[in-house]
Amino acid sequence: MAHLIDGKTLAAEYKAKAAAAAAALREKGVAPRLAVIIVGENPASKTYVAGKARDCAECGILSDVLALPETTGEAELLSRIAALNADAAVHGVLVQLPLPAHIDESRVIRAIAPEKDVDGFTPVNVGRMVLGEPCFLPCTPAGCIEMLRSTGQPLEGKDAVVVGRSNIVGKPMALLLTARNATVTLCHSRTENLREKCAAADILVAAVGKAGFITADMVKPGAVVIDVGINRGADGKLCGDVDFAAASEKAAYITPVPGGVGLMTRAMLMQNTVRAARLQSGL
Numbered sequence: 001m002a003h004l005i006d007g008k009t010l011a012a013e014y015k016a017k018a019a020a021a022a023a024a025l026r027e028k029g030v031a032p033r034l035a036v037i038i039v040g041e042n043p044a045s046k047t048y049v050a051g052k053a054r055d056c057a058e059c060g061i062l063s064d065v066l067a068l069p070e071t072t073g074e075a076e077l078l079s080r081i082a083a084l085n086a087d088a089a090v091h092g093v094l095v096q097l098p099l100p101a102h103i104d105e106s107r108v109i110r111a112i113a114p115e116k117d118v119d120g121f122t123p124v125n126v127g128r129m130v131l132g133e134p135c136f137l138p139c140t141p142a143g144c145i146e147m148l149r150s151t152g153q154p155l156e157g158k159d160a161v162v163v164g165r166s167n168i169v170g171k172p173m174a175l176l177l178t179a180r181n182a183t184v185t186l187c188h189s190r191t192e193n194l195r196e197k198c199a200a201a202d203i204l205v206a207a208v209g210k211a212g213f214i215t216a217d218m219v220k221p222g223a224v225v226i227d228v229g230i231n232r233g234a235d236g237k238l239c240g241d242v243d244f245a246a247a248s249e250k251a252a253y254i255t256p257v258p259g260g261v262g263l264m265t266r267a268m269l270m271q272n273t274v275r276a277a278r279l280q281s282g283l
């Protein structure tokens, strides 16, 4: 039976560190502040944004949620971002994705000042990450790396398989694992022999977005399994991409959903925001 990688406990530790760092900054006259923009009524996005605001309150970080209507034009959104970029009291600017179809997501992300890009989504931060330079790491893969670190299992020389090649999870996850000397295979919807590739992985990261996609026969005995998925199962309950009950019979370590990666994503955002405030204030 696998050990559970407990996102709740781990996220609480990282948030406590962010809270201590935020308090130290406040003592020096800097109040860390995050601005979150959400466009439209996507229910999942609204839940995520509410969670981020709650975390900020818990960590002593000021937060402003700018909820804009679905009909907001791209020019209006860009001008809001420009105003936040120019506001010295705001240290982090985050635009919740996805955006409505009439808005060009990549143009919007590019508009965020790299020093306020606490999601690590701008081309400048992505480029720095690829080069291994100091940057804001995207929160979900950064959280996954911390969860792997918490197991005490080495990454160096291990075979890691990442399933899903999104810009915000799969691609950066592959880079971060490579930087830690794992040998990475980045799989996706066109991958041949996916089952065999997964079944050979010492570290398996599932970021597919399909409930129960990773079945027990795709898990190597003794593997570390990180489940990034947040889906609704047929029973209406939250579940990941991994068939948790069956996979936990084979894995050595596994993350639950809920109570796993999602909480760590939010904790990493708090860390990035405090770091942005520190860097911008020159402390």
Ligand code: GUN
Pocket (backbone or CB within 6 Å): 094, 095, 096, 097, 098, 119, 139, 140, 168, 265
């Ligand atoms: N949508 C899903 N995940 C994320 C995230 O980490 N950041 C933003 N901005 N939008 C998202």
